[in-house]
Amino acid sequence: MTTALLQVSDITAGYRPDLPILHGVSVSVSEAEMVTIIGPNGAGKSTLVKAIAGLVPISSGTVSVAGSNVTNLLTHKLATASIAYVPQTANVFTTLTIDENLKLGASTLSKAEGARRIAMAYDNFPVLQKYRSHKAKVLSGGQRQTLAVARALLTEPRLLMLDEPSAGLSPLMVSEVFERLKSLVSTGVAILMVEQNVKAALAISDRTYVLAEGRNRIDGPSSELAGDSQVATIYLGAGGRKR
Amino acid sequence: MLQALADGILTGSIIALGAIGLTLTMGILRFANFAHAELITWGAYMALGVLAITGVFAGPIGPFSFGLPLILATLVAAVLTAALALVVDYLVFRPLRSHTNHMTVVFSSFGVSLLVRMVILLIFGGSAEYYSDELQIAVRLMPGLRVMPDHLFTLGLTLVIVIALHFFLQRTRLGLSMRALAENPDLVRINGIDTRTVVRWTWIIGAALAAVAGVLYGMTVQLRPEIGFQLLLPLFAAAILGGVGNVFGAVVGGLIVGLAESFSVLFIPAGYKMAVPFIILLAVLYVRPSGLFGGMRGGAK
Amino acid sequence: MSGYIAYLVFFLIVALTYSIVVMGLNLQWGFTGLFNAGVVGFFAIGAYGTAVLTGPDRAELIGGFGLPFPVGVIGGMILSTLAALVVGLATLRLREEYLAISTFGIAISIQLVALNFDTLTGGAQGLTGIPRPLFATFGSPGAYNLFYLGLVATVAAVVYFGLQAALHSPWGRLLKAIREDETAAASLGKNPAMVRLQAFVLGSTLMGLAGGLYVGFIGYVSPMDFLPILTFQIWAMLIVGGSGNNRGAIVGAVGVWALWTMSGFAISRLLPVEYQSQGGAIQVIIIGLLIVLTLLFRPRGLIGEAQSVSRHVS
């Protein structure tokens, strides 16, 4: 195995230094691999991707991308680290138009290059083209998700991080979104995705990490975990212990 | 009646200019800056200082009471006001922004406002000053309506600034980033934009507009260290009425507040005029807290 | 009685009156995180309310009911409460900034009413000859001032212990919880907006109480007593003393007022006459710097937040 594209080693992180949410979590993602993170509520799944994105301070441990250390990177330098990130909620600017949302996503690029890639995005996602001069607040949940992903891809990242892309979507939409993500991986983009829907996550991804209470519990190829009774135990057990 | 309308529009356009800066900082930086009024005063006095130091009086242009020196002084004042805003942000607001209670920043702006006003008092003294000792006589346009050329200039300049700012916010990357920042700072960072730069530019633009408003205001009234402070309530009323963060709204809000003040004098004693913005403010908060046109962010928590 | 003692008594009457205002503000800011930018307005309402209710009847005035002093003070408190309700209800469900702006506005408006509604407030002339409670009972002004100091100190003590008790009650713990984590408090089924409103209104009522005591002592009230600078002074007292702590509020009131009067004294002594006109500005700058520097470098003030409160919470 070559060096991982993303290597998260033993990080401790939390909004306040005295109240860590993650306690020594490690995750790795290889090139063109789709990795999902699952776990019960309060496991620290979202905190993990936020910490990688520099939105939650890391107090110990390291994050590196393609061998270079990006621990506690300033969030606006995500793009230079070849990472794109789609948050779970509020992932588009509802007061801006679709076009403006995309322009903002291209602001690290030159004007001409930005315009070229935005045009490509419109080709790939015709629904955005249709609403390009509308405020993003008119979009449905799925369309917003599409916009957010399209925006994230403008910088042509090597790693795309998504926080629960299926949240709040109809089953039909979920499968559509997942299809699209799968085809992305086939173009060489690695994906690290937080997912609530265990079944779907295990079905789509190459590997899966199960977190609980801010710690690694199990990980391995998704196909193996799908049949693992331990996964269910973690969900139930953690829920039971949490009171 | 006609005169009250004209006066209201004039006062309103000055309130509007000040309120644009306030609404931008309030919307984008997310705090009610009580010291914004002092940026206005500071700008007005800096222009006065530049006039006093250079001392060149090149004579007024056309029908106006001012000449090239004041225009140049205004540009210098805008730079100095932006500098003050950046220094204050660096020394006071930025360190406090991480504070758990975000109202601490609002409160500190209250203290800053006091400090700036008193420093102006120390430097320039408390007595009234004028850019020009010459009195400009109003031109009678029609029976019951007199306007001063300076006032028409003020109105025109306000319009130009509003249009320019509108294009800036709509058409440039920086303007786009500012609007985005008002909605969701984290998402702006995720998009690869350094919000610190955007914050700095917001201060620069807000402060420069404050300085221009200060000079225009100082041209129509007398300069004293309290001029900005007395505008504070009208500014807040205008910004909230128009919707926080909404530039166009701030202009309409400013005009409404100015007209309301002006017309109120026809019905209530002039002494209560200063309470008019407060009444408007209360009414907006009770009826439509997000303002007439909605803001970059609503008033609700 | 020596001059220093006489002055000290006078000084403490004023300082302790302010300490009641500061404790009211502490309830709003220190314990609830509400920024009241119009402290002076609520103080003024209490003062005018008391003056109108207790003052002598005069032909040109609406007021002058000649009521007993305690009735007047309570009346003033009720008026402050109502004013606080008006701005509080308007901003109840909005971001806290809106409360700050509204309180700033109400202070200005109240000053305008004081200045312009002359049949009620005496306008710029103010209301004169307001009876000082039990003044005739005491032979000398010195003795009277001692009595009044006792009265103010007693009221301040009652306010202090009353507030301490309230803060250690379930309601006080709820306040603290809301300040620390509003969403969590809300999820416990408490209405944070309503609790905040209660704290705001109660704090404003205390300011009204202090206004009544002030009028009882000075025997005169005019719009000039309630300039915006007083709001800054009160804030400086709270911040320097240590917000979130009522002992800090009292120490801050006495300390900052001492600093203020002594700096005035020093300026009149030390500055040559030609620079005296700058003296007032220097005094205010000292207060402003005190506020900003304390916030930046010693956010807990002289006496930090009382640990006892947070112990109950956690």
Next chain:
Amino acid sequence: MKKMLLSSVFGLGLMAGAMPAAAQTASCEIPVGAVLSITGSIAAIGKAIGDAGQLAVDQFNEAGGVAGCTAKYVLRDDQGSPNVGVDAAKTLVEIEKAPIVLGAIQSGVTMPILTSVTVPGKVVQISCCSSAPSFTQLAQEGGTDGYWFRTLPTDRPQGVVMANIAKAKDYKKIAVIYVNSDYGVSLARSFKASFEKLGGTVTSMTAYNQEQASYRAEVNSAMQGDPDSLFLIAFPADGATALREWISFGGTQNLLLSNALRADEFVKSVGAKFLTNAVGIDNAQTEGPSVEAFNKAWEAKFGQAPNGPGLHTMYDAAAVALLAMEKAGKPDGTAIRDNIREITQGDGEVIYPGPEGFKKAKELIKAGKPIRYEGATGPISFDANGDVTGPYLIWGVADGKLTTVETWDKMRVADAIAELDK
């Protein structure tokens, strides 16, 4: 409670530490306290008023001091704020041990000092400048115990004189713009009553609040009703703003100006060319040897004529206080109070301002002979309420300078009032 006790001790320590000088050196210095607005809205006139008090004290010391000691002028700034003023007065009375407090300027500051410091402390208070009628009312109700005096007349006679002047100028419809303070309100009311009695019309009474940046709304509402003249009752800074806006918007230049506007600063700010048709009033007498004596001394010291409100009256306030103290022989408020009328009324030898005059007064007092002080404002006589009626001067502006147009002596003022009251 313990904390409070502690802090009082702390406060006491600070006080004692900060102010030892006053207690020790006062062995033979008699403090003459003054509380004036050196800063704040009327700072423009406050500083010069302070100088006038200083001048009187210096001259008295030149003449050999007061009651066997040196008089020490202690000026405190009230910042135009009552609580600061009261505190300043309290330190003057309790710590400096001043038997006399001069001031304040604004009635809003003077009144609380009177009711909460000087009257309870049995200290004489003489104001140069507070003209509100409420002091007369308080004195009539017995609230001043006689410790209250003022050296400038109340506003009523001023209103009467101005009404007569307006009539003489043949103004028919006058707009009144007045500062919303005790001074402005009472003068405006007195003028309106007098002018209407004389057959004129007051088209509007517009109050303005101090220290605003603009008075356009007030000016506009005053212009309603087409007045042929304007009576402006204001302090110099705000007055200049209001008048500039009045003139800018085409208001009449038939102007009547109140006493507080007699200041070079006002003329300069408005522009002398707009004031050629303006007449103002001031409560001073510009003729007679006693006035000359003051004017000369002022010019010698400050290099310019004593133009400005309150200078003459402040000087007289200080001089009257010092002479009464000399007569009383001790720095005691009650004794000073009882001697004030002794040195201003009766048939004693006339005393003029200046070191020679004060020297003469001291000798006469020593010899047990009566004196009568005629001051910078001419003869002074306090009535039972501590008020004076005084002579007036009418001023105008010519060649950019303040000039005196005519004078009204006390007889003429009294006649005019009597005529009106008929």
